[in-house]
Amino acid sequence: MSESVSSGVSLSGGIVGYPSELLDEEVACIAYHFHWSLADIISLEHRDRRRWVGEIGKIKADD
Structure with missing residues (x-):
């Protein structure tokens, strides 16, 4: 399956990768x-990692 994006780039099926720098930040935050x-941490679904990062943000905001 191939799909053309508005920029003219052609994507060939599958999932577009999650930016590694964002994954690194999520992992570091949760691990710390x-x-x-x-x-x-890596075994968590993306949605669950983001939820835990959000919960950590709430804890830090209360400090």
Whole structure:
């Protein structure tokens, strides 16, 4: 399956990658605050990682 994007770039099926710098930030944030292992954090679904990062943000805002 191939799809053309408005910029003229052609994407060929699959999932567009999640930017590694954002993943690194999420992992660092969760690991620092909750002391979870890298394997545990990486195994989370994207939505769940974002939710935990959001919860950490709420905790930090209350400080």
